[in-house]
Amino acid sequence: MALDQAFVGRTYPPTQPYEVGREKIREFAVAVGDENPVYTDPEAAKAFGHQDVIAPPTFVFAITFAAAGQVVQDPQLGLDYSRVVHGDQKFAYVRPVRAGDRLTVTSTIEAVKSLAGNDIIDIRGEVHDESGEHVVTAWTKLVSRAPEEA
Amino acid sequence: MTAQIHYADVEVGTELPAASFPVTRATLVRYAGASGDFNPIHWNEKFAKEVGLPDVIAHGMFTMAEAIRVVTDWVGDPGAVVEYGVRFTKPVVVPNDDQGALIEVTAKVAQKLDDNRVRVDLTAMSAGQKVLGMSRAVVRLA
Numbered sequence: 001m002a003l004d005q006a007f008v009g010r011t012y013p014p015t016q017p018y019e020v021g022r023e024k025i026r027e028f029a030v031a032v033g034d035e036n037p038v039y040t041d042p043e044a045a046k047a048f049g050h051q052d053v054i055a056p057p058t059f060v061f062a063i064t065f066a067a068a069g070q071v072v073q074d075p076q077l078g079l080d081y082s083r084v085v086h087g088d089q090k091f092a093y094v095r096p097v098r099a100g101d102r103l104t105v106t107s108t109i110e111a112v113k114s115l116a117g118n119d120i121i122d123i124r125g126e127v128h129d130e131s132g133e134h135v136v137t138a139w140t141k142l143v144s145r146a147p148e149e150a
Numbered sequence: 151m152t153a154q155i156h157y158a159d160v161e162v163g164t165e166l167p168a169a170s171f172p173v174t175r176a177t178l179v180r181y182a183g184a185s186g187d188f189n190p191i192h193w194n195e196k197f198a199k200e201v202g203l204p205d206v207i208a209h210g211m212f213t214m215a216e217a218i219r220v221v222t223d224w225v226g227d228p229g230a231v232v233e234y235g236v237r238f239t240k241p242v243v244v245p246n247d248d249q250g251a252l253i254e255v256t257a258k259v260a261q262k263l264d265d266n267r268v269r270v271d272l273t274a275m276s277a278g279q280k281v282l283g284m285s286r287a288v289v290r291l292a
Contacts, residue, residue, distance in 0.1 A: 024184075031184035032215040033171065038228060048227040057222070057231050058215040062185050086210045088284075090235030096228065139235070 002114040003121065007077055010109045015067045017102040017130065025055045025099055032056060045098075054096040060103070061089065064125035064138040067105035071123055072142060079119060080144045087120065087141035094134050102130040110139070117146025154226035157266040157291040166224045166257040166270065171216040173208050173242065174250030181212045195246060207241035213253055213281055214238075217274045220255045221287050230290045232267060237283040242276040251276050266291050 022040075029039035037044035038054055045053045072079050097103070104127070111122040125138040178192050187209055190197040198206050214236050222228040244251045254275045261269040272285040 028184045031177075031180045032212065032219075033177075034215075034219055034222075036222060036228060048229060050229060054229055056215060057218050057228060057234050058211055061211050062187070066186070086238050088235065088237045089211070089214060090233070092233045093231060096231075 003077060003079065003112045003119050005112055007109050008112050012067075012070050012107045014104040014106045014128075015063075015070075017104050018063045018066075020055060020059075020097055020099055020101040020103065022053055022099040025053055025059065028059050029056055050096065050098060052099040054098045057091065057093070057096075058089075060091065060097050060127060060136055060138060061140075063103055064105050064107075064127065065140065067107050067125055068123045068140055068142075071107050071109060072121070077121075079121065079142075080147075083145045083147070084142050085145060087143045088139070089141070090139040092137045094136060097127075097135060101135065103127050103135065119144040155224060155291050157262070157268070160259050160262070160268060160291065162259055162262060164259040166220050166259075168254070168256045169220050169223070171219070171253045171255070172250055173212065173216075173244055173253060174248070175206065175244060175246055177250065178206065178208060178212070178244060181209055185209065185211060187211065203241065203243075205243050205245055208244055208251065208253075210236075210238040210241075213242055213274060213276075216253050217255045217272050217282060217285060218287060220257045220272065221270055221289055224257075225289055225291065231287055232290055233288040234286070236272075236285040238281075239283040240276075240279045240281045242281050253281065260286070263288065 026040050106126045108124045110124050113120040120143050123140045127136045182188050195206050242251050257270050257272045259268050260271040267290050270287045274282040
């Protein structure tokens with residue numbers, strides 16, 4: 001079932017703020033095995049000019065993907081979420097995410113396509129901090145695979 | 151932002167130190183918890199096979215997180231990364247043994263841009279297959 005082109009350009013309301021914690025950043029850095037002290041040691045982060053520990057570049061995906069959930073699970077859109085795989089991911093950073101940030105995400109549907117029975121949706125997530133400063137933009141391409149022939 | 155590599159010291163074709171990142175089932179469980187992505191294809195073999203996968207696969211975002219380490223380890227300050235994008239072309243299949251899988255990452259400077267920025271092209275392989283396509287980062291050097 002092809003998705004409705006009318007959804008292209010639709011923007012969803014900003015999410016509730018997500019507060020980035022030092023320990024959550026540490027947990028993420030440990031999970032990806034990254035021992036760069038800028039993720040765990042505020043002094044090391046300050047030596048690079050950061051106000052506090054920063055998050056690894058892909059950390060923010062957890063927040064933007066949760067925000068994209070309100071898009072992909074929009075019943076009006078009708079995407080079969082059980083068949084969704086992650087196609088592409090891109091980030092453009094204004095500055096790194098850091099401990100203490102309270103981040104909101106505004107998601108917009110950039111494109112909707114159907115290709116060989118697969119539904120493809122491009123979602124842009126604009127991430128802002130509490131002061132309204134733009135922090136990072138995340139682009140996520142999701143592919144809902146065509147059901148196999150019965 | 152204080153990158154430790156100087157723009158003047160690199161040229162198109164400069165290779166970054168390559169690295170290999172092991173991934174086992176335990177790694178995936180830890181990443182699931184840290185990232186909040188509990189999709190069972192990343193920990194439940196029965197479920198993964200039912201949806202047509204050869205076995206449990208690594209989170210694409212885990213692979214993406216490992217690949218950029220070649221850049222962040224090189225430049226020192228991860229805050230120097232300006233852009234980073236990938237296409238998920240093949241899954242990293244993670245068998246249930248002590249070895250798991252290996253993600254092998256190489257990278258080179260593909261383009262020198264203005265404002266001390268360079269584009270780095272990354273290649274990530276696992277079990278002889280390219281697992282990321284169009285994997286590119288833009289990083290601001292000193």
